Amino acid sequence: MSETATQTIPAAYYGERVTWVHHWTDRLFSFRCTRNPALRFVAGQFCMIGLMVDGKPLTRAYSVVSPPWDEELEFLSIKVPDGPLTSRLQHIKVGDTVLIGRKPVGTLIAESLLPGRNLWMMCTGTGLAPFMSLLRDPDTYDKFDRVIVAHTVRDVNELAYREFITAEMPSHELLGELAAEKLFYAPAVTREDFPFKGRITDRIRTGQLYTDTGLEPLDPAKDRVMLCGSEAFNSDMEKLLEEAGFEEGTNNKPGTYVLEKAFVTK
Ligand code: A2P
Missing domain, CATH: 2.40.30.10 (Translation factors)
Structure with a gap:
């Protein structure tokens, strides 16, 4: 025991x-x-x-x-x-x-964002966790045309839930139809060979992210972003988004992006 x-x-x-x-x-x-x-x-x-x-x-x-x-x-x-x-x-x-x-909290919720075209859920490592919940909540799909899980990890075998997102979600009993229409998976690996390689910050700057996914470049007038990763990732992404004209949202005042750090490091 x-x-x-x-x-x-x-x-x-x-x-x-x-x-x-x-x-x-x-x-x-x-x-x-x-x-x-x-x-x-x-x-x-x-x-x-x-x-x-x-x-x-x-x-x-x-x-x-x-x-x-x-x-x-x-x-x-x-x-x-x-x-x-x-x-x-x-x-x-x-x-x-x-x-x-007993008291769950946090800002990484659909309410903190204005409605939009593409909801980009950008994460590194265990930062994927909150998005696994969000992508299985039908409400997430109400406000957006597409929901994109952009998960970056060091090695391919760290792409946790990859099978679930790509194989099970489209045939999911409750969410299959929504997922098949709106859910996109955009994985990337930084330290091993993989079709989609490199940090998302670099892939946004070079445009490779859009070439790889066939999706429109980030536009603060239309798109929304949720960030969840290491402190370095969050702060680099935040800078990139602020420079592009995105504004941080809160539970009381929805914006065009929100972030939370992937907490557990020890
Ligand atoms: P890299 O391999 O180039 O460090 P970790 O396992 O250390 O939490 O990292 C998870 C993923 O996040 C890795 O692919 C790592 O890339 C990437 N990463 C780490 N820091 C940043 C950052 N500042 N901006 C973008 N991606 C990052």
């Missing part, structure tokens, strides 16, 4: 049972757990999750991967050998207990 299961769960958290664990690579894994029916969230939000360690909650912010209608919760995590939380979390097994914060 895990350490968390034997201890009292602090009031700010639900104690949930792990139902599935999948290791993508030695740097990346996903897991699912039960969901308290009282936990409500909007696609794109994050919550604190973690484990009890030495009698105290050890938690970090994680975007929810699963859509709001799913009866379970899913998360995507890196594994850092000496990371306080992920060095432990990477060893969780089905049946273990994890802490799930």
Whole structure:
């Protein structure tokens, strides 16, 4: 039995049972757990999750991967050998207990954006997580003609959920029709051979992104962007977007782009 299961769960958290664990690579894994029916969230939000360690909650912010209608919760995590939380979390097994914060929050939600032509969901590494939730929320498709997942990773095997997005989404029971019409997948790899190679910042500047996808160049009058990645990625992309005339949106004042960092680095 895990350490968390034997201890009292602090009031700010639900104690949930792990139902599935999948290791993508030695740097990346996903897991699912039960969901308290009282936990409500909007696609794109994050919550604190973690484990009890030495009698105290050890938690970090994680975007929810699963859509709001799913009866379970899913998360995507890196594994850092000496990371306080992920060095432990990477060893969780089905049946273990994890802490799930009771108050999901975040700006990476469709409400923070004005409606538009193309919604570009640009992410690096585990920054894909909130977009996995958003692309399975039918509301996401209401405001946009196309929804594009532009995921950049170092190596091909880090393109987590690639099969799901390309093969399962178009035939998905609830969302298949919407996805087949509106969902585009634009992966890229930076450190290995791959048909789509390089950082998205460079591919935007050179126009390669548009050649590769056949989509129109970013236009603040028409397109919307959600960013979720490392601090360096977010800040480089933010600069690029601001220079192009995009304006950051918030939950109260929708704009033409929003960002959140892919939180867990340890
Ligand atoms: P690169 O391989 O050129 O560093 P990480 O695994 O380090 O989080 O990186 C995930 C992906 O994000 C990598 O493909 C990496 O490219 C890319 N990346 C890192 N920093 C930036 C940045 N400032 N702008 C664009 N892409 C970035």
